[in-house]
Amino acid sequence: MFKIQTLNNISVLGLERLPAERYTVGATVAEPDALLLRSADLHKQDIPASVKAIGRAGAGTNNIPVKNMSARGVPVFNAPGANANAVKELVLAGMLLAARNIAPALQFVSGLSGDDATLHKLVEDGKKRFVGMELPGRTLGVIGLGAIGVKVANAALELGMQVWGYDPAMTVQNAWQLNSGVQQAAGIDDLVARSQFLSVHVPLLDATRGFINTARLRLMKKPGVVLNFARAEIVDEDAILAALADGSLQAYVCDFPSTKLQGNLKVIATPHLGASTNEAEDNCAVMVAEQLREFLEQGNVRNSVNFPEAVLSMGARMHRLCIANANVPNMVGQITTALAQRNLNIADLLNKSRGELAYTLVDVDSPIPAELASEIGAIQGVLSTRIIPARAA
Numbered sequence: 001m002f003k004i005q006t007l008n009n010i011s012v013l014g015l016e017r018l019p020a021e022r023y024t025v026g027a028t029v030a031e032p033d034a035l036l037l038r039s040a041d042l043h044k045q046d047i048p049a050s051v052k053a054i055g056r057a058g059a060g061t062n063n064i065p066v067k068n069m070s071a072r073g074v075p076v077f078n079a080p081g082a083n084a085n086a087v088k089e090l091v092l093a094g095m096l097l098a099a100r101n102i103a104p105a106l107q108f109v110s111g112l113s114g115d116d117a118t119l120h121k122l123v124e125d126g127k128k129r130f131v132g133m134e135l136p137g138r139t140l141g142v143i144g145l146g147a148i149g150v151k152v153a154n155a156a157l158e159l160g161m162q163v164w165g166y167d168p169a170m171t172v173q174n175a176w177q178l179n180s181g182v183q184q185a186a187g188i189d190d191l192v193a194r195s196q197f198l199s200v201h202v203p204l205l206d207a208t209r210g211f212i213n214t215a216r217l218r219l220m221k222k223p224g225v226v227l228n229f230a231r232a233e234i235v236d237e238d239a240i241l242a243a244l245a246d247g248s249l250q251a252y253v254c255d256f257p258s259t260k261l262q263g264n265l266k267v268i269a270t271p272h273l274g275a276s277t278n279e280a281e282d283n284c285a286v287m288v289a290e291q292l293r294e295f296l297e298q299g300n301v302r303n304s305v306n307f308p309e310a311v312l313s314m315g316a317r318m319h320r321l322c323i324a325n326a327n328v329p330n331m332v333g334q335i336t337t338a339l340a341q342r343n344l345n346i347a348d349l350l351n352k353s354r355g356e357l358a359y360t361l362v363d364v365d366s367p368i369p370a371e372l373a374s375e376i377g378a379i380q381g382v383l384s385t386r387i388i389p390a391r392a393a
Contacts, residue, residue: 014285
């Protein structure tokens, strides 16, 4: 049996992937093997020593102390791409709203009063203030071609836009999904200079904090539209407000309201709606629940933000040793030596690394003594060890 503590309401479709015969799941579960959450802030609470994995039913993991979990040998899972269509649709809606000045136009209409004849005259006199532009032929730059960025780029092409993209770390899988009509920029500045619409889809890192700034906004075609459905801090709000004031930006569309932006008629700010669809919540919950289950039952790692991808098929009669350790020389040698000293025959072995962290799966054809896991755990640099007994034949 495994115990999973839920820290937020999780989609029933996701919870159904954790069958009751093997899992105890709930908000009050004590000494959990794993945590399953959405927006709960783990920076503000103690994480039990029993926790072997954390799963976030969403893409971002800013609410999880990932570095601390890495030091404990605990993988943090997320659901990249599960909410991609929901965010894509919101980006497209934002582009249309901004291009046609719909938000200020709606506010204008809501403030009118009088009889029908008066309203008609006010509308005809006032509509010239909201003249917009059409999307075909306009240029969209997409920074970050992950699951969301690819969908946004492809959809914009279908709308008749010219689309440029930039992502130095694009995966082969996402490259296969990207429409061949999307053109590749030489760098961020090159992409921004080509774009009248700019959509950012990158994680919040030291390198991306505030990187849409005054200098880059000056490069954009005028009047520009910036769309930010990634993280608020990626865009310098002061630079945005200055560009809106001088007319070089027509609109700023984001999912992150703030006191600075509040009340500006050229800002369209939604209340963090990016993944707020029933479908996205279901997809995220299902994806992360399946990843937690595979890790707990087999030790495999898929879509972890701190661990390397590590998937090794586990035979029905195999016993598995799972080891997280610092990525240093001779670690595998020390592990295999410890197994040999116990006369355990290695049937299969997988070792993967990611930055300073490595992860090893070892399958043997006989039971693994608990003391062996303790011995390996005492090796300098080993962060966590776990034994998964053979499944019933």
